[in-house]
Amino acid sequence: MSSAVLKLRRAIRNKESISLSPEGKDVGEATALIIDGEEIPLSEKTDFIGNDNTNQTLRAIYQCWLNNESSTTEYIAACEKNKIPVISFMERTELISFLNGSSETCSYLKVDAAALNEFASSSKSTGKSEGADNENKDSKKRKIELDPFLKEILANERDLVDHNKALRGSKPVDFSSVAKECEYKIIRLSKSDSTSGSSKAAATAYKSSSSSSSVPKPAAVPRHRPSSSTSTSSVVTAPAKNKDPIIILSPSASSILTMNNVKEFLQDGKFVDTTDMPMSAKNMLQLSRDSKKFNRKMKFLVVSNVDKFFTKPEYWDRVVAVFTTGQEWQFKNYKYSQPNDIFQKYKGFYIHYNGDIVPPKINSWNVQTITIDRNQRFKDRQTSEFLWESLEKFMSTKGYK
Known part of the structure; x- marks a missing residue:
């Protein structure tokens, strides 16, 4: 070679x-x-x-x-x-x-x-130059040892570092995630507050006009003021407030996670081989998750055919995960057609059997691989929990509480 x-x-x-x-x-x-x-x-x-x-x-x-x-x-x-x-x-x-x-x-x-x-x-020439540098260093060291005054001065020497060098790391840092979080938690929040402010003004005007009427006023209905965590969550899912997050499965026949076994795996922690099962006619199902990270029970919608279910653009705001088999035709009718754009917006997963070769495209995308053991079913619960922990960690970065 x-x-x-x-x-x-x-x-x-x-x-x-x-x-x-x-x-x-x-x-x-x-x-x-x-x-x-x-x-x-x-x-x-x-x-x-x-x-x-x-x-x-x-x-x-x-x-x-x-x-x-x-x-x-x-x-x-x-x-x-x-x-x-x-x-x-x-x-x-x-x-x-x-x-x-x-x-x-x-x-x-x-x-x-x-x-x-x-x-x-072939690198001897480089070694020679390094040897010359070492000789210069030794010569300088001997000169310092022979001059006590110079040695005392250099003993009190310290390197000066300005604020630019102190604050800058050795590697470039990508702050795009911070920009996205600011958009969700500051910009969209301010827009939401301005909308609610106009609603309060309209309610005040209505109250003042009705106070002059002789009709007795009904008992005041207490209004629930959302907490800060609820407000943040509504900003993250602004077009689809209080709606269930969506998980998209690959409709490919080669996928080992389908509508036939996704609920058993994600909700019950049991993987069922669907090789001999007929293709499910379902395009959507609901599953629940007792989330330890969010300290509440969450419901998720699982979809395999976005063409039939995604009739409104705001459904894409609820998507949190996309499962893929590495075939790009899956993304043809997605909101973002390029895999690199899709897996920057949503959490990507590739599930395969232990020992199977991972397609080269998967390694170049921002997709997490999940390995399923073919025979040892006692590992299914651990694998399922690992997948959920990765997904919930991603969801928390998107503002879910």
């Missing part, structure tokens, strides 16, 4: 020349990568093995490096444009850290001893 990944890492760290061949072609159209004068075919498989147990090509590795500062969405778009396989988020993060030298190891890189020796021998 080629050690092209190690050669690429050495070239990046030593700032050696890297170019594509033929010249002027992008990474999707080029045939070879020239690293410090050595031409390596881009179609050559490397020692980088992902979770799907496939050796990534040099083309996929170099495409990942070219987009090392791009967002996940931009990287996936670039891969689709050049028709290059997408490396999942975790694999991509570890690969970039290895290539730029931030990390000395990569768990996905399966390199033999011969390749490591070759890489070590």
Whole structure:
């Protein structure tokens, strides 16, 4: 197996020349990568093995490096444009850290001893420069030891850090979730308060006009003032106030969680194999959950066919989870047709049997995989609770109380 990944890492760290061949072609159209004068075919498989147990090509590795500062969405778009396989988020993060030298190891890189020796021998030039730096440090240290006055001054030296360096971390932080929470808890709340304010004004006007009438006033009906938690919850589900959250199942025949067994699994903690069962005619059912996180009993609607049930746009505001089998045709008539947009808005789940291969697309989407054991049914309750904990944690970030 080629050690092209190690050669690429050495070239990046030593700032050696890297170019594509033929010249002027992008990474999707080029045939070879020239690293410090050595031409390596881009179609050559490397020692980088992902979770799907496939050796990534040099083309996929170099495409990942070219987009090392791009967002996940931009990287996936670039891969689709050049028709290059997408490396999942975790694999991509570890690969970039290895290539730029931030990390000395990569768990996905399966390199033999011969390749490591070759890489070590080719990095001698780097070792020489590091040796020169060490000599300079030793010389400076000896100079300090020979001068007591200089040593005393340096003993009281301290590094000055301004507020920018102190507040900034070493990695970029995505605050998009904070922006969404502000929208739900501040902006929409203020709109809701303004609407309720106009209703109070109308009620006051009606009361003053009726006070002059000789008709006796009926007994005042006490009005319930919602608590802050109720107000927050109504903001989160503004178009569908006090409505049950919705879970969408995949209508695919390959899905192991269907309308036939979803209630037994999610509500009763028992998984039933539906291989020999006929397809259910139901498109919707209701299940309940005694939530420990929210300290109340919650009802959920489970839907498999959004075309028949989602007759109003506001139904999408109630969706909290989407189960998928990795087939994009499922999202054809969704509010958001792109999987990356869908699983940013809603919690995504992919359920599969233990030992089955997870489709590569699942690794590139923001989807959580749930493994079902084929034979050991005593594990079903634990698996079901784990799924619920993940979903309820997601719901709490969306403002559910």
